[in-house]
Amino acid sequence: MTRISTKDMRDLLRVYFIMGSTNCQLDPKHVLEQAIKGGISLFQFREKGNAAFTDEEKFHFAQVLQSICKKHMIPFIVNDDVELALALNADGVHIGQDDESAEAVRRKIGDKILGVSTHNLIEVEKAIAEGADYVGIGPIYSTETKVDAKAAQGTKLILEVRNKGINVPIVGIGGITSENAAPVMKSGGNGVSVITAISLSADPAKSARELKELIDSLG
Numbered sequence: 319m320t321r322i323s324t325k326d327m328r329d330l331l332r333v334y335f336i337m338g339s340t341n342c343q344l345d346p347k348h349v350l351e352q353a354i355k356g357g358i359s360l361f362q363f364r365e366k367g368n369a370a371f372t373d374e375e376k377f378h379f380a381q382v383l384q385s386i387c388k389k390h391m392i393p394f395i396v397n398d399d400v401e402l403a404l405a406l407n408a409d410g411v412h413i414g415q416d417d418e419s420a421e422a423v424r425r426k427i428g429d430k431i432l433g434v435s436t437h438n439l440i441e442v443e444k445a446i447a448e449g450a451d452y453v454g455i456g457p458i459y460s461t462e463t464k465v466d467a468k469a470a471q472g473t474k475l476i477l478e479v480r481n482k483g484i485n486v487p488i489v490g491i492g493g494i495t496s497e498n499a500a501p502v503m504k505s506g507g508n509g510v511s512v513i514t515a516i517s518l519s520a521d522p523a524k525s526a527r528e529l530k531e532l533i534d535s536l537g
């Protein structure tokens with residue numbers, strides 16, 4: 319296996335859906351199937367929150383969602399839990415600034431995809447130096463999904479990174495919907511990452527399709 323190319327990573331980030339059991343009112347399997355039908359390009363398993371599954375239940379739930387992704391050839395990324403990602407032979411891992419260091423995670427996962435959450439230029443440069451394949455930048459808008467999220471920062475860091483000539487694949491996150499996604503792309507982002515816009519939609523396929531059509535319309 320070799321590391322994913324910058325171009326392939328950018329393509330995968332276009333509509334990046336993140337979900338765990340606590341983000342859904344409908345059956346999560348149905349939500350994921352519908353999101354894939356609507357055109358998501360990448361999936362992150364993020365099982366967090368008070369009523370989240372743990373231990374064997376978490377492992378089994380991840381396996382079920384991973385098998386849906388495999389059936390449709392959507393790469394499956396695991397949030398935070400490197401050991402789970404390795405046990406499942408997932409396609410990659412996403413970590414934040416409060417998780418294990420990117421350098422340590424890169425050593426553990428070899429050439430699997432590594433995403434790192436970043437909130438300023440120093441964190442972006444460090445993530446790249448330590449082996450990130452992409453960076454998440456957020457929260458772009460305010461979000462109620464992540465209890466410990468920082469204040470909304472709009473697209474200014476995306477612009478700053480691009481103005482420095484850094485071409486790392488970037489995905490924006492936080493409060494994004496098809497109504498407000500355009501500035502992320504126009505500032506130099508390669509895609510949008512969403513939870514609520516799809517997971518709590520009454521029609522997840524339609525919401526995913528609307529996001530895909532918007533992103534596709536921006537080139």
Ligand SMILES: Cc1ncc(COP(=O)(O)OP(=O)(O)O)c(N)n1
Pocket residue numbers: 334336362364366397398412413414415416417433434435453454455456464489491511
């Ligand atoms: C694509 C993407 N970007 C950012 C995050 C947030 O990661 P982190 O800061 O580690 O917070 P948690 O998601 O672990 O609560 C993400 N998961 N995905």
Ligand SMILES: Cc1nc(C(=O)O)sc1CCOP(=O)(O)O
Pocket residue numbers: 435454455456457458460461462463464467468491492493494511512513514515
């Ligand atoms: C998981 C996560 N990380 C963020 C960050 O800023 O790093 S914001 C966020 C929550 C995104 O959920 P929604 O699309 O429902 O706002």
Ligand SMILES: [Mg+2]
Pocket residue numbers: 397398412413414415417
């Ligand atoms: Mg994390």
